[in-house]
Amino acid sequence: MQQNRSSRLDKIELFLAACTAFFAPINAARVPGVYFTLADFCALLCLVVMLANHGIPRRLFGSLSELYYIALAMFCGALLFSSVINGDSISGLIGVGQYVFSFVIFPIVLLRRNHREAWIVGLSFLAAIVVICLHGISLIVFEIEVSERFVAVNGRLRGLVERTNELGALLAMTVPLVVVLTRVGWFPKWLAWSILAIIFYTVMLTGSNTGMGSYMFAFLGMMVIGKDAPRNFLILAVLVAIMVGVVMVFGTEILPEIFQKRVVAGFTAGDIREFGTLDGRLVLTYEAFDLAEEYLFIGMGFDQFRELSSHNAPVHNAYLLFLTEGGIVALFGFLLLLVVIFARSSSVILNTGSLNGGLYLMVTILTYCIVLTALPHVYGRFLIMPWVVAMGITTTIPTDPNRQASKYGKLRFAKAN
DSSP states (O other), X not given: OHHHHHHHHHHHHHHHHHHHHHHTTOTTSBOTXXXXXXXXXXXXXXXXXXXXXXXXOSOTTGGGHHHHHHHHHHHHHHHHHHHHHHSOHHHHHHHHHHHHIIIIIXXXXXXXXXXXXXXXXXXXXXXXXXXXXXXXXXXXHTTOOOOTTTBOTTSOBOGGGTOHHHHHHHHHHHHHHHHHHHHTTSSOHHHHHHHHHHHHHHHHHHTOHHHHHHHHHHHHHHHSSSTTHHHHHHHHHHHHHHHHHHHHHHOGGGSOHHHIIIIIHHHHHTOGGGSTTHHHHHHHHHHHHHXXXXXXXXXXXXXXXXXXXXTSSOOSOHHHHHHHHHHHHHHXXXXXXXXXXXXXXXXXXXXXOOHHHHHHHHHHHHHHHHHGGGXXXXXXXXXXXXXXXXXXXXXXXXXXXXXXXXXXXXXXXXXXX
């Protein structure tokens, strides 16, 4: 009887974890005026079921778990302390609460599952990405009139994420997952290339230089590292030749208009000021360095940069934002947190021998580190999902020495039964 009850709870728990992964990228599904999403609701329900079933896993990051929580405590503690001293204590509590929810609750719900369940969570997340892309493309292609939540006044796609650069960054960080799905035999190549093309076109619709640059980094990182690098170089050369040929024959007019204005114009003019709002962001970056000297040890407090800035906007660089709003301790804590996450990717290769697994996790995390240089606060659930999914899949790779070999690396992922 007890075993049947536990089995039912396991299924409910997995269903809620999959729902959490699916709704996390759909940022539009949230309570108006409060940042509490449908994914948050599913995560809390899953947490309750976990407590009733087998309890909460404590060592989500293996031997590095304690260091992870120490780093997060440094980051959140410095941010809250700075808010109490120099900023708004209520705003600081809310901000720290959001970061704790993202970096503690979501990993608890989504990590430490078996390999089969980790793949189910990952595929649920990818399904949401495809929905977001198709929804966004339909809005632009069919010129559907919608609110500014989904399409900005200047025509940039915000989609169900409701943010332009964040949408581009999210899609870029999903690329390694799509690539690795073909290498482990889950997806046929035609399906993977179709999804990559849909993601690429959606990134173009955002007009995000950050998104496009991150997409190319993630794609190249997955393609040019490994035993099949020479063949992949040839494939990339053919793809580039085809794209250049199409543009030369039909002109840049075949590209999305917003992509022409914000990305192509910068390359053709050879002027950095033509790359969207990059020029304005550099001004905010210089201002952040100036303010950092004053708030080096005790920051100005959560969400106070926009209040003190002469431009009334936050600097679009998470590292600089943490430095100015939380001080050097907050920045060090966050960097230490990234080191812990990166160290886990190295341990995947060392402990399992899976080049695919280590490469997938490492490229995802590196892409995450890159996009942080162009985004403000990053407590949005959708932004942590790519590396949480990658870590969930790769850290549960079976260590059975008899598992099947793969031509893509030493060993392949185990495929869920």
